[in-house]
Amino acid sequence: MKVLGIFFSANLSFNCHFNYVAKKALKRLGYLRALGGSYWGANTVHLLRLVNACIRSIREFGAEVTSYAGSTSWRKLKVVHHNCLLFAAGLPRWTPIPVMLAETGEIRLRDRKDLRKVIFRVQADQGRIQWESTKYFRSFTHLPKTTKTQLLPRRKEILLTRLRTRSLPTKAILFKVGLESSPLCRQCGIVDSNDHLLLTCNVFEQLRNNLGASLGIGAFHYDWICTISTFNRRVCSAVLHFLQSTNLF
Ligand SMILES: [Zn+2]
Secondary structure, eight states: OEETTEEOOTTOOOHHHHHHHHHHHHHHHHHHGGGBOSSSBSOHHHHHHHHIIIIIHHHSTTHHHHTTSOHHHHHHHHHHHHHHHHHHHTOOTTSOHHHHHHHHTOOOHHHHTSHHHHHTTOHHHHHHHHHHTSTTTTTOTTTTTTOSOOOOOHHHHHHHHHHHTTOSOOHHHHHHTTSOSOOBOTTTOSBOOHHIIIIIOGGGHHHHHHHHHHHTOSSOOHHHHHHHHHHOHHHHHHHHHHHHHTTOO
């Protein structure tokens, strides 16, 4: 039974309503995908605004009533929410959810559905508290203060976003998702993580020296490079030059 735009079932599980909303939201996300991809299109900040304007409204419509549904029912909308954020930020599917939320400045859907928190504008505090309680907090100290990035072409913006979120498709990550047979770097014989690529891999020693020369420093720190490349145009183009010269991404 549909009353004022919400489907009610006999057991008040709202499954029918969530199925309807998820289908409608995914359809709209499909239209929005025409505005940007991983290598082209609008910037993250604009895509996030569009996603929030077009999809958040239908996803959270009637949340005062539907928030009483169980977490299993909300899972469908959670998937839609995560798909929207991955699309807007240009992040790959293997990005950890807390990292994705910190990068995009969003909060978990199960907190958003409690509209009181949104109405009283505590979203930023809520996001910070959630982020600091995750296991990723200590490894990503540069997030989320690096979310307000300068506007760059989509391709470059996504390279930097993936560097910040340690989701560049290195062998360690591809091995994790079953796309590589080994996580080890062929040259160095150690785990080929994003940190390894940027800081220690022997293959890119010359490129790293060039990067160090253009930044005027000898030793690198991952968090420092991520933070400074967000705010400093010269460092940003030097880091992008390094990443593009690897011919891996
Ligand atoms: Zn290596």
